[in-house]
Amino acid sequence: MTEPIYATGKRKTSIARVWLKPGEGKFIVNERAIKEYFGRETCEMVALQSLDLTGTRNQFDVDINVMGGGISGQSIAIRHGISKALLQYNASFKDALKKAGFLTRDSRVKERKKYGRRGARRRPQFSKR
Secondary structure: OOOOEEEEEEEOOEEEEEEEEEOOOOEEEOOEEHHHHHOOHHHHHHHOHHHHHHOOOOOEEEEEEEEOOOHHHHHHHHHHHHHHHHHHHOHHHHHHHHHHOOOOOEOOOOOOOOOOOOOOOOOOOOOOO
């Protein structure tokens, strides 16, 4: 594997572009270290779950460009992108990644507000008189 493996991960409005290169386990998110970018340990843990599951955490240098949404959605988009890239690297990871639910794109997005309503579905209060 000489050239990097590329994959795209998505969650809500977050899009993560992921490049996996052989290395010793450096993680760069938007040209910053992963600890510096997220600040929360839970988001960092979620983003790296697929590498921990397959046991390849220290085999790759991961370069990530992520945009849109909040940091929680971004971390799940990163996990989705890393999972898809690992699948390109080794197809035998598919069963474990699929069972954990890391290959499924979570497409739930906030529903738009409709006219005549107070929100997406909430109607104005009914008045009998």
